[in-house]
Amino acid sequence: MAETHSDHEHIGIPGYLAVFAILIVGTWITYVVAFWDLDSVFPGANTLLALAIAFTKMTVVMLYFMHVRWSKELVWLSAVASFFWLLIMFAFTMQDYFTRVSGVFSS
Amino acid sequence: MQNADGFNPSLMREPKDSYLTNGYSLKSWLLTKDHKRIALMYLISISVFFFMGGLYAAAIRLELLTPGSDLLQTATYNKAFTQHGILMIFFFLIPSIPATLGNFLLPLMIGAKDLALPRINLLSLYLYWIGGILTLYALMQGGVDTGWTFYTPYSTTFSNSYVMAVGLGIFINGFSSILTGLNFIVTIHTMRAPGMTWFRLPLFVWAHYATSLVMILGTPVVAITILLLAIERVVKVGIFDPAIGGDPILFQHLFWFYSHPAVYIMILPGMGVISEVISSFSRKKIFGYEFIAFSSIAIAVFGFLVWGHHMFVSGQSIYAGLVFSFLTMVVAVPSAIKVFNWTATMYKGSISYDTPMLYAIGFLGLFLVGGLTGLFLGSVGLTVHLTDTYFVVAHFHYVMVGGQVIAYLAGIHFWWPKMTGKMYSEFWGKVSAMLVFVGFNLTFFPQFILGYQGMPRRYASYPAEFQVLNIFSTAGASVLGVGLLMPVVYLTHSIFAGKPAGDNPWMLPGLEWRTQSPPPTLNFDEQPVVTWEAYEFGEESGLDLEEARRAAGRPSVV
Amino acid sequence: MSTHADAHDHHHEPGLQHQFENMKQQEESVSIGMWMFLVQEIMFFGGLFTAYMVFRWRYPMAFAEGSNHLDAFWGGLNTVVLIVSSLTMALAVYYAQKGIRNMQVIMIVLTMFFGTVFLGVKAIEYTDKYNNGLIPVAGWNKKSTGAEVAEKAQAFAFPWEVKTEAAAAKDGEKKTYVNPRGDFQWNYGHELVKQAETAGYLTADEKIHYYSNGQIDPFKFQEKVRMFYFIYFVMTGLHALHMVVGLLLMAWLLWKAWIGTFTALYYSPVEMSGLYWHFVDIVWIFLFPLLYLLGRHFIH
Numbered sequence: 001m002a003e004t005h006s007d008h009e010h011i012g013i014p015g016y017l018a019v020f021a022i023l024i025v026g027t028w029i030t031y032v033v034a035f036w037d038l039d040s041v042f043p044g045a046n047t048l049l050a051l052a053i054a055f056t057k058m059t060v061v062m063l064y065f066m067h068v069r070w071s072k073e074l075v076w077l078s079a080v081a082s083f084f085w086l087l088i089m090f091a092f093t094m095q096d097y098f099t100r101v102s103g104v105f106s107s
Numbered sequence: 108m109q110n111a112d113g114f115n116p117s118l119m120r121e122p123k124d125s126y127l128t129n130g131y132s133l134k135s136w137l138l139t140k141d142h143k144r145i146a147l148m149y150l151i152s153i154s155v156f157f158f159m160g161g162l163y164a165a166a167i168r169l170e171l172l173t174p175g176s177d178l179l180q181t182a183t184y185n186k187a188f189t190q191h192g193i194l195m196i197f198f199f200l201i202p203s204i205p206a207t208l209g210n211f212l213l214p215l216m217i218g219a220k221d222l223a224l225p226r227i228n229l230l231s232l233y234l235y236w237i238g239g240i241l242t243l244y245a246l247m248q249g250g251v252d253t254g255w256t257f258y259t260p261y262s263t264t265f266s267n268s269y270v271m272a273v274g275l276g277i278f279i280n281g282f283s284s285i286l287t288g289l290n291f292i293v294t295i296h297t298m299r300a301p302g303m304t305w306f307r308l309p310l311f312v313w314a315h316y317a318t319s320l321v322m323i324l325g326t327p328v329v330a331i332t333i334l335l336l337a338i339e340r341v342v343k344v345g346i347f348d349p350a351i352g353g354d355p356i357l358f359q360h361l362f363w364f365y366s367h368p369a370v371y372i373m374i375l376p377g378m379g380v381i382s383e384v385i386s387s388f389s390r391k392k393i394f395g396y397e398f399i400a401f402s403s404i405a406i407a408v409f410g411f412l413v414w415g416h417h418m419f420v421s422g423q424s425i426y427a428g429l430v431f432s433f434l435t436m437v438v439a440v441p442s443a444i445k446v447f448n449w450t451a452t453m454y455k456g457s458i459s460y461d462t463p464m465l466y467a468i469g470f471l472g473l474f475l476v477g478g479l480t481g482l483f484l485g486s487v488g489l490t491v492h493l494t495d496t497y498f499v500v501a502h503f504h505y506v507m508v509g510g511q512v513i514a515y516l517a518g519i520h521f522w523w524p525k526m527t528g529k530m531y532s533e534f535w536g537k538v539s540a541m542l543v544f545v546g547f548n549l550t551f552f553p554q555f556i557l558g559y560q561g562m563p564r565r566y567a568s569y570p571a572e573f574q575v576l577n578i579f580s581t582a583g584a585s586v587l588g589v590g591l592l593m594p595v596v597y598l599t600h601s602i603f604a605g606k607p608a609g610d611n612p613w614m615l616p617g618l619e620w621r622t623q624s625p626p627p628t629l630n631f632d633e634q635p636v637v638t639w640e641a642y643e644f645g646e647e648s649g650l651d652l653e654e655a656r657r658a659a660g661r662p663s664v665v
Numbered sequence: 666m667s668t669h670a671d672a673h674d675h676h677h678e679p680g681l682q683h684q685f686e687n688m689k690q691q692e693e694s695v696s697i698g699m700w701m702f703l704v705q706e707i708m709f710f711g712g713l714f715t716a717y718m719v720f721r722w723r724y725p726m727a728f729a730e731g732s733n734h735l736d737a738f739w740g741g742l743n744t745v746v747l748i749v750s751s752l753t754m755a756l757a758v759y760y761a762q763k764g765i766r767n768m769q770v771i772m773i774v775l776t777m778f779f780g781t782v783f784l785g786v787k788a789i790e791y792t793d794k795y796n797n798g799l800i801p802v803a804g805w806n807k808k809s810t811g812a813e814v815a816e817k818a819q820a821f822a823f824p825w826e827v828k829t830e831a832a833a834a835k836d837g838e839k840k841t842y843v844n845p846r847g848d849f850q851w852n853y854g855h856e857l858v859k860q861a862e863t864a865g866y867l868t869a870d871e872k873i874h875y876y877s878n879g880q881i882d883p884f885k886f887q888e889k890v891r892m893f894y895f896i897y898f899v900m901t902g903l904h905a906l907h908m909v910v911g912l913l914l915m916a917w918l919l920w921k922a923w924i925g926t927f928t929a930l931y932y933s934p935v936e937m938s939g940l941y942w943h944f945v946d947i948v949w950i951f952l953f954p955l956l957y958l959l960g961r962h963f964i965h
Contacts (some may be wrong), residue, residue, distance in 0.1 A: 016759065020752040027744045027953075031737065034958035046962060050954035058947045065755040065943045067936075072298065072693075075700050077746065082704040085324045086711045088411050093360045093715055096415065096427035097722060221684035289701040297694040305687070331712035335899065342802040344895040346716060346890075350902050352888050361712050417956045591880040634686075 005081045011064055025056045113168040113360025125528065125665050140225035145232050146211035147526070149202060152232075154595070156198035161588065163191035168550075168584040171577045185252035185566035192255030197277050198239055200511055201369060203283055205291070205322075206235070206244040208518045210317045211526060213291060216309050216621035216625060218300025220251055223293040223389065229284035238280030255566065256362060257333070259355045263340060263348035271340060274333045281330045284372075288322030291315050300618070302637035309617055310399050310640055314379025317403035321368045321375070321410060329365035332358065356422050362413035371410040373507055374402055374474075377514030378445055381467050386447045387615050388464035389456025392642045395448040402441035409438040416485050420494050422519035428487045435485030440494035442478050446471065461613070463538030466517035469544040473509025477502060480555065495565070498558025501551045509547055516543065516594060523598060524608030527567035531601035535593060542590030616643050620650040680931050692933045699937045703944050706907075710948055714901065717896050717955065724874055726867065727889030730857045731959025734799070735897070736790060738956035743786045744949060750779035751946045758939045761922070764929035769922045776942065777915045780908055787905050794894070801895040804847040849894065852888040858886070860963050897956050904952060907945045914938045 011019070030053045038045035063069040068079060127145045129135070136144055166187045170178040178185060210228065214221055222228050245251065251273045253261040262270045282393040294314050295308070336358070339346050345353030386393040393399065415423055415431030423431075449471060458464065480502040484490050493499060516539075524530055553576040558564075561574050569577070616639060622631050685691040721728045757772035798806040835945045860876060861867045918938050921927065927935055 010759070013756070013759070016752060016755050019267075019755075020748065023748045023751075024745060027741065027748065030954050030958065031741050033736075034961040037962040040867070047954075050958060051951075054951050054954055057950045061751065061943050061947055061950070064938055065751055067758075071696075074697060076703050078697075078700045082324070082707040083313070083734075085411065086707060086714070089364055089708075089711055089715055090718060091330065092412065092415065092427075092430075093357075094718065094722070094882065095430065096360065096423050097719060099424040099426035099674065190891050223684065224698055225682075225684060227698070239684055289698055289705070292701055293694050293698045296697050323701055323705050324708055327709035328712045331709050335712070335716065338899060342895070344801050344891060346720075346892070346895065352892065354719060357716060361715060364712075628674065629683075 010067065010070060015064065019060055022060055023057055026053050027055055046056075118154070124627050124659070125623065126526075126612050126628045127625050129628045136618065138229075140229060142214055142219065142222045142225065142228055143526075143626065143628075144629055145228050146207050148232060149206040149210060149235070152235065152239065153199050153202055153207065156194050157203075158245075159189050160194035160199055163194065165586065165588065167191060168581040170567055171569070172579075172581045174426050174569050174571045174574055179567055181567045182252065185254075185565070186250040187563060189251050189254050190246055191636070193251070193273060193277070195243065195507075196369075196373070197280055198235075198242065200507055202235060202287070203302050203370075203373075203511060204380060204513050204518060205315060205318055205365075206231075207289055207566040208380065208515070208522060209291065209311075209376060210287070210620055210641045212522060213294055213312060213315060214298065214524075214566050215630055216312055216617060216636065217295065217298060217303050218631065219294065219298035220629045220631075222290050223298050224290050227286050227290050228465075231283040234283035235280050238283060239627040240276075241279065242273050242276035245269035245276065248272070256366070257336065257358075258362075259336070259347040259348060259353065259358050262336060263353075264350045271337055277421055278330050278333045280338075280475045281326045281333075283319070284322050285326045285330075288319035291319040292323065295319075299636055300635045303618070304637075306397065306400070307637055307639075307641050308400075310382035310393065310396065310403075311376075311379035311557075313400040314375045314382070314403045317407035318372050318375045318379075320404075320407045321372050323342075324411070325365040325372075328361055329369075332365070333363040342434050346598060349566075356418070359418050359421055359423075360414070364411070367414035368407070368410040369404050370503075370506070373511050375406060377470070377511040377518075378403065379471050380518035380521070381513045382445075382447060382520050383617075384463045384467040385452050385640045385656050386580040387521070387613055388461060388467070389453045389458050390644050391450065391452055391456035392640075392644065394451035394454075395444075396641060398444050399448050401608040402444045403486050404439065405441040409434065409441065413438050413485075416487075416490070419487055419490050432485055432487035436482065439478065439482055439485075446475060448476070460537075462531075462533060462540055463521035465537055465540035466520065467514050468508060469519065469540065470513045471548075473505050473513060473544075473547065477505030477509055491591055492624050493558060496558035497554040497562045497564055501554035501558060504551045504554075508551070512591075513543065513547075516540075519594070519598070521613075522619075522627065523601070524612045525619060525626070527602050527605075528608055529601045529605030530598050530612060531594075532590065535597040539590050539593040539597075542586055543588075546583050546586030546588070546590050549560070553577070553579045553583075617641075672758055680926075684878055688930070695933050695937060699940050700900065703940060706944060710900075710903070713896070713900055714951075717900065720892055721959075724871065724889040726858045726861050726871065726960070727830060727875070727886060728893045729861075729963065730851075730853075730874065730886075730891030730959060731890040731897070732959035733857065733961065734797075734853055734964075736793065737956045737957045737961065738787055739790050740953050743783050744953045746783045746786065746948050747777050747946050748774050750783070751943055753779065754939050754942045758932070758936050760933035761927045761935040762929060764927070764932075766922065766925050766927075769927065769935070770919065773883050773915055773919045773922055777912060777919065780912050780915065784905060784908055784912075787901065796850075798850040799892045800892055801849050801898060803849070806847040806849060832904075843903065849887065849891045851883070851890045853887050855883070857960055900952055900956065904945065907948070910940050911938075914941065 033049055033053075034046065036046075037051060051055055062079060068075055126141055126647060127140070130139075136148065139145065166179060167184070170176065170184055170187070172178075174185060210222070211220075246269075248269050251269055252265075253266055253270060257270065257274065260266075261276075295312060298309070338344075339348060339353065345351030347355055347358035349354040349355050382393060382399055394422045412434045413431055415427050419428050419432075480498070484493055484499060484502055518532070518619070520536055557573055557576050557580075560573070562569055576595055608624055610622065610624050612624075618635060618637065619626075619637065681688055681691060685694065687875045720815070753775040757776060758770055760768040760772060794800060800806050824931060855875075858867065858881060862872075874889060875881055877885060915938065920935065
């Protein structure tokens with residue numbers, strides 16, 4: 001990817017600082033909203049919001065700090081695929097736990 | 108096919124500078140970065156583990172000759188089948204084709220000088236050795252009796268054996284497998300020779316690409332599972348052990364998330380070998396190249412969606428059982444596509460029955476039986492009857508031994524002339540192929556019947572009415588054992604006394620056949636440029652097959 | 666090997682290995698290799714997150730109670746520290762691409778500094794848990810002396826500051842050891858569960874896990890909180906281990922950068938180490954809300 005790099009400046013120092021600012025603000029929001037009772041809106045809303053912010057932060061880190069935005073399709077693919085496989089693991093494990101009826105191992 | 112009369116030594120090039128002659132010191136082997144030398148060291152190592160696993164199998168079969176537990180005590184029997192499983196699965200089947208044939212052939216097939224990351228390749232060999240030594244240490248100390256699956260609470264509350272050492276061995280060995288997979292993916296992406304497009308890759312390479320995906324995506328999960336199990340045993344916090352508040356089903360979920368896809372690590376490379384062999388000895392372009400290539404990838408992907416079919420009766424929810432059962436039927440489709448395409452490749456081909464082809468034809472039949480009985484076991488209703496019986500044992504041996512081991516032998520025979528530059532005895536090769544096929548069926552077919560009649564697996568004793576079929580099985584195992592030992596003898600013999608094989612003994616267009624046998628350290632004298640499609644047997648291949656045929660002293664078959 | 670390698674004449678590029686044709690191929694290979702390694706790492710941590718998910722789903726209030734006893738301030742501070750280190754790492758790559766050696770070295774040193782700060786804070790937190798008798802390992806909490814240490818813990822006593830039983834006896838001090846077997850202890854109340862019950866969050870299933878005879882069974886509940894601390898220690902411990910590996914990588918990088926290895930044409934080791942460092946940062950981005958911030962809204 002040498003030539004890609006010499007062609008692109010990426011985002012330069014101001015860009016990196018902007019990403020940094022987003023990450024700090026994201027952390028701050030995560031911290032603050034954890035103390036709001038969002039679970040009264042619907043159960044799990046607090047966790048959902050926290051994860052949404054974490055995902056945003058991760059995306060920013062990957063796109064800009066890890067240069068995924070300027071990388072080849074394969075890098076995009078491996079990033080997306082690994083999360084897809086995580087999703088498989090989470091979803092197919094939890095579908096079992098969510099649908100237990102009763103018995104020794106229920107819930 | 109080694110026709111002594113037609114053999115013309117003057118046309119043979121005496122291999123002068125090959126990877127084998129590039130240094131003879133121990134250091135030149137142990138510190139090599141050459142993928143071919145690493146592959147040979149893997150070959151020897153996994154053969155040792157295969158032999159040891161085979162000894163345990165022999166002990167098991169001898170014990171089952173009689174209904175009572177007389178040869179082995181029940182506790183010893185538990186250790187015997189556990190160690191048979193651990194050695195065979197983690198130290199033989201998983202590295203078998205990828206680490207030996209894959210390692211040796213991948214760069215040759217795509218026209219590269221080496222794998223992309225040779226030092227990582229050497230590291231993975233060393234990790235394999237360290238993991239293996241730890242496991243052997245544990246076996247010598249007294250072994251494990253948990254079953255190869257390490258289910259809790261066998262591996263926690265009720266275990267009095269060396270679970271930690273074996274666990275650590277498998278953990279380390281897992282990283283060997285991950286690094287091999289990583290290396291293959293990188294190599295296939297970046298090291299292809301000019302003109303070697305994705306759809307000109309041999310299907311062996313596609314199969315290894317799919318295998319590597321599974322290795323990278325699955326193996327870390329079993330690593331963390333074993334790590335958690337180890338921590339649990341040390342600190343006594345229940346995460347998997349029900350006696351202290353853990354969840355054994357969680358262990359099974361995490362374990363099978365890897366270990367079911369690992370089944371495809373154990374069969375996909377074999378399918379790659381079979382694609383090569385069938386096409387080569389039918390002298391015909393493979394039927395449905397794209398379908399076989401993409402079915403490998405499909406197997407790798409769908410293989411991750413079906414792990415719950417190992418847990419139908421373990422307390423998993425009924426809904427989950429239904430989902431996993433349905434998806435199990437789906438994963439059968441790409442495997443079936445492959446079998447259809449291989450059969451179609453042979454149709455109207457000019458088939459020659461050399462040793463690799465005999466093995467490959469054996470594979471077709473045995474894999475078919477193994478795959479179809481897998482559908483029985485994947486049906487959530489029927490499997491309640493069959494779970495933990497010998498039906499399961501027979502099923503996975505048909506896939507693992509009838510599939511992967513036979514494919515491995517086919518591959519070893521097929522590429523042996525390339526690896527060593529020598530030709531083995533075709534006669535003994537054919538005899539061994541027949542013995543393995545007959546012995547295998549005699550060993551494992553009776554087990555289908557035994558299992559269907561209700562004989563449970565993992566017990567040292569059984570009711571007397573099962574004895575006849577068990578005697579058949581043990582008799583078959585001895586035939587199989589002889590069949591498997593024979594290649595060790597005649598292949599070793601061929602290294603010293605075999606006839607020079609020539610660069611292209613089977614007259615094939617693949618890139619690995621266009622360099623000398625054994626290949627030079629950097630594989631090709633000059634950077635190859637690929638201008639032909641895969642499995643091109645006609646003029647388009649740009650290869651003077653007539654000359655190659657004369658050189659190898661083979662009669663013209665086209 | 667060398668005889669063949671030397672025969673090829675494209676060895677003028679610095680750092681080009683024998684199996685590659687040119688630098689571009691090598692960099693591409695290394696980059697794909699690193700990404701595949703990260704995929705592997707994601708799945709490795711994924712197994713832990715699955716375990717976390719199953720147990721948190723089963724014992725949500727015990728997890729919230731345990732999480733409330735983690736110090737969200739230190740956790741938040743560590744998040745910021747790690748983000749700063751990610752910024753300096755990104756800048757190290759930036760300066761490596763530009764071929765500016767001095768700024769490279771400064772940025773790597775800063776990254777190492779913040780990485781060390783992170784581990785330092787982690788050590789402070791672990792010590793705090795130790796002093797509070799919250800190590801989920803049987804027998805590891807022997808030095809805990811209950812209320813006295815809980816008081817001292819506010820000032821972050823290190824293990825060696827807390828006298829062992831034997832040492833205390835030598836000093837002739839009389840102390841009551843509330844936890845002679847060193848078990849995990851949960852002496853910090855069950856308010857969250859009770860609040861959750863009044864608010865109607867507590868399901869019948871969950872009650873089975875905490876209750877005996879219609880009221881909270883402290884021992885049963887303690888075991889569930891212990892599970893939270895076990896997962897907390899495994900997850901953060903494994904993360905800290907990755908940080909240590911990252912620091913070693915940085916030390917190697919620092920040496921390489923110091924001797925001026927990296928130029929605008931050859932800097933892929935900096936970039937690859939950067940990928941690893943950012944990955945470890947991302948793991949923490951998820952660990953922070955999932956471990957430190959559960960059920961905070963119940964108490965405020």
